[in-house]
Amino acid sequence: MSDTHARVELTPAAAELVRRLRAVHGPLMFHQSGGCCDGSAPMCYPEGEFRTGGSDVLLASLRVDGVEEPVSFWISASQQEVWQHTRLIVDVVEGRGGGFSLEAPEGVRFLIRSRLI
Numbered sequence: 804m805s806d807t808h809a810r811v812e813l814t815p816a817a818a819e820l821v822r823r824l825r826a827v828h829g830p831l832m833f834h835q836s837g838g839c840c841d842g843s844a845p846m847c848y849p850e851g852e853f854r855t856g857g858s859d860v861l862l863a864s865l866r867v868d869g870v871e872e873p874v875s876f877w878i879s880a881s882q883q884e885v886w887q888h889t890r891l892i893v894d895v896v897e898g899r900g901g902g903f904s905l906e907a908p909e910g911v912r913f914l915i916r917s918r919l920i
Contacts, residue, residue: 809890810920811863811876816895817913821847822869824905831905832875833893834859835915837882845893845913846904850875862891892916 813821825831830850846853850872855861860883864873876893878886893913900912 809863811865811891811893813865813867814892814894817893818867820895820906820909820911820913821865821867821874823909825867825870825874828905830872830874831870833865833877833913835862835876835878835882835891837879837885844900844902844904845876845891845915846902847906847913848904853877886917888919890918890920892918 821831824847828849831847832850832853833845833847834853834855835845855877858880859877860880861875862878862883863876865876866873876891892915894916895906895911896914897911899907899910904913906912
């Protein structure tokens, strides 16, 4: 999952959760906004369920072992500007996050960790 030029990567725990969610919900997508409600938690949706627009940027198409299609990772343009020199690392932590992200019933939530590039 690691690539020296990748802007987004998944930890092994996040990749495993993506595989489980894909098996239940079909193709997936992430959206990372700078909004107050989701903070540093990327939201995971069935592909196409979250409407992206001109204020969103497709940051990555993630390849996950065991998942047939790439998982798109979208970010709001304003947040991308703030994090333009940052590698985003999608991880999983215990606890419920806010919002409608698919992992909420699992008792865990996705979380962004970061590293300057």
